[in-house]
Amino acid sequence: MEVTGVYHAYGRRPVLRGVDLRLEPGALAGIVGENGAGKTTLLKILSGELAPDRGTVRHHGRFGYCPQAAVLNDALTVRQHLNYFKVAYGLSDLMRAEEVMEALRFSEYADERAGVLSGGTRQKLNLTLALMHDPRILLLDEPYQGFDWETYQRFWDLAGRLREEGRSVLVVSHLAYDAERLDVLWRLDGGHLCERTTEATA
Template identity: 60%
Template sequence: MLLPVPALRVHDVHKSYGSHRVLRGVDLELAPGVLAGVVGENGSGKTTLLRILAGRLNADRGSIACGGGLGYCPQHPVLNPAFTVDQHLRFFQVAYDLPDLKRAHELLEILSFQGHRRHRVTTLSGGTRQKLNLTLALMHDPPLLLLDEPYQGFDWDTYESFWNLASTLRTRGRSVLIISHIAFDTARFDQVWRLDSGRLTQDTEHSTKAGR
């Protein structure tokens, strides 16, 4: 039986800032339909790694292979304060070349902020800005999702809705890689890596969905 082609394959990725070596040979392979997490202490390089995987930052050396399109949700929203929620959706509809906004409107309902569609970003709370940030990363339904602490500022109900959404994406064959600093989140993942001293190690208490 042929094994599925990995959605993401990372080999020997290094990154330094001056004399500070942040990543020291990171290896990672993510299969389709897997909900995975990268955990580690603050300052361990998790965000640097995700930015490299998303193509927002160059590695010093190493290779990254992505099987298709991706969606990237950075830790801090990058939004235009003068735009409304709807204007952001239309802008990204054009950028993604989408025929309609059906999926985006579904996400607004799932994340419970459909009532803010005509609100400008400057009037939104931090949690609602993060909902929009996440929606923009997911609205084109990419096969690979890279999410950097995507639930910051969410209330408990929205936090739970996010994890239900992540599980649905996994069931639909999407690969989801989440940066997390919350220890109890690890129980929600099929696969967990820990980033420490610039190296990524797999948590042996978790196994990939494919390996179960």
């Protein structure tokens, strides 16, 4: 993914002031920043949900987007969500979704309605929906919100496997949790991205 000169403002309030970013294949990357720094705005632009005022975003391959707020229908079961997205993605089966569910240990919730799931389990479904079409690039906004410690570790194991498969993973958070796991870490401050050193890149 290549991002060049991205600007965005809300009215007269500039949020992004010329963001440049290159995400290499097989990279596990992170963006951190204070609340209100523009992280979610940037992710919406990277995913195509929001058009930048200026600048370009280029994707090389399929991408998955996991927003901070899970977009789920509380009346549908987990399985119904998977079947709905299967049709939307044009998939022939749910094999990839089942692999992700097993990795995150929530296969037993397949017939539970989304409305009765805990926050952490809803987030597992949110992540599964973003991954079930086997994207080359995965964009994650606060992906481990609501996870317990065990699930948090499984999330990083899954992210590591995606990197080994040549997938690119971008994790956006307000804090740099486990920065040593990342290949590159940027900080969004004042509308600009600044690269920070991690133990993995040092």
